[in-house]
Amino acid sequence: MRRLLFPGDAEFRDEALRSFGHIAYGGADFGEVVSTSQRIVEGDYDSWHDEWLATADRVSGEAARDLAAGHPVSARDGFLRASNYYRSAEFFLHGDPRDPRHDHAYDRSVECFQAAAALFTPRVEPVRIPYEGTTLPGYLYRADTSGTPRPTVVMHNGFDGTAEEMHFFGALAGVERGYTVLVFDGPGQPGPRHREGLVFRPDWENVVGPVLDFALKLPEVDGQRIALLGNSMGGLLAPRAAAFEHRLAAVVALDGVYDLGPAVTRSIPGERTEVERRLRAEADPQLDALLDHMMATDPVMRWAVNHGMYVMGAPTPRAFGAAYLAYHLRDGIAARIECPALVCEAAGDLFFAGQARQLYDELTCPKTLLEFTADEGADAHCQAGAQKLALARIYNWLDDTLRHREGASAPA
Known part of the structure; x- marks a missing residue:
């Protein structure tokens, strides 16, 4: 697939693989991903949006007709796929926050997911989690429906993914294994960013804390067996929260991330301390010009900076780079984690190669490193394309880890 779709654009190729991966839990169909990808002009963000939107509109329209005709399972499955396709449609549009297309596609993604959620048994319930004078969206x-307290996984996505997408990245897999699952979007993530303009914050424990307050009031949650799972950049945010939030029984970094700074500084000539000084400087026209050139010639950098400015609330590429420097687990932060930690590592990670191992090495808590390889077809970032394999191993670890909590037994 890597040679057949978008051979000259690693970012488009990885996003296509992301949708292929979601086939495992109902988020896509192989033929729909292939046919849509083949219509897209490589490197053209407008083409990417238009073709994914067309597919999403077609699939959601058929799902609506199925529902009206009394075919709820067919409708549920169609709405799930459409939700993922709408998510994909808006993915590359954040370079211009005023562009109405990304709000439209995002709104449709949520609408379709919630239409599907209502058709599950038990239904997936949308929730609003109190947070600093407002609420965070979640599921x-x-x-x-017994209300029995069960081991629970609280989970969130990362730099660019949605709460809805976590259905495919671990939520449904947890329910199948007898877990209660609470998914949420934090500040900087799509719901709070689109609806209220909330941007990312590095002290993620102050986000997870209110989510745990909410979870502990739910009858279905066993307060002694709550794990936190963070996906992608969430593989840094979740361990950061676990370093300061000690109500957690376990933490999963999918995949492990230790320091976001090198994603910016390694591409800029000079020692890291000097590069950081330049990023934070009041003015640096030469660095501004270099960043503009890098965005023009590197499709991964182009997308990452455009999206990063949007989710960090940064007015310029250099300001985004400076903001990114605050996201790390250095200076003894990783060593503060007390609960058991699972760190996942993808051999071919496009974004954070080697960082899972750095995080693992810094941990002093009970820890496990879970490596995924190319031979397994699981070497992509967050094991995109191998989600059944990855989630089986992750939940096996959670079963074994939470079983050893005092007075606890493994989920049914």
Whole structure:
């Protein structure tokens, strides 16, 4: 697939693989991903949006007709795929926050997901989690309707993914194994960013804390067995929260990230301390010009900076780079984690190669490193394309880890 789709654009190729991966839990169909990708002009953000939107509109329209005709399972499955395709449609549009297309596609993604959520048994319940004078959007997944306290996974996405997408990245897999699952979007992530303009913050424990307050009031949650899972950049944010939030029984970094700074500084000539000084400087026209050139010639950098300015609330590429420097687990932060930690590592990670191992080495808590390889077809960032394999191993670890909590037994 890597040679057949978008051979000259690693970012488009990885995003296509992301949708292929979601086939495992109902987020895509192979033929729909292939046919849509083949219509897209490589490197053209407008083409990417237009073709994914066309597919999403077609699939959601058929799902709506299925629902009206009394075919709820067909409707549920169609709405799930359409939700993911709408998410993909808006993915590359954040270079211009005023562009109405990304709000439209995002709104449709949420609408389709919630239409599907209502058709599950038990239904997936949209929730609003109190947070600093407002609320964070999320979803509560129950294994059944008994209200029995169960081991629980609280999970969130990363730099660019949605709460809705976590259905495919671990929520449904947890429910299948008897877990209660609570998914949320934090500040900087799509719901709070689109709806209220909330941008990322590095002290993620102050986001997770209110989410745990909410979770602990739910009858389905066993307060002694709550794990936190963070996906992608969440593989840094979740360990950061676990370093300061000690109500957690386990933390999963999918994949592990230790320091966001090198994603910016390694491409700029000079020692890291000097590069950081220049990023934070009041003015540096030469560095501004270099960053503009890098964005023009590197499709991964182009997308990352455009999206990063949007989610960090940064007015310039250099300001985004400076903001990114605050996201790390250095200076003894990783060593503060007390609960068992699972760090996942993808051999071919496009964004954070080697960082999972750095995080693992810094941990002093009970820890496990879970490596995924090319031979397994699981070497991509967050194991895109191998989600059944990855989530089986992750939940096996959670089963074994939470089983050893005092007075606890493994989920049914």
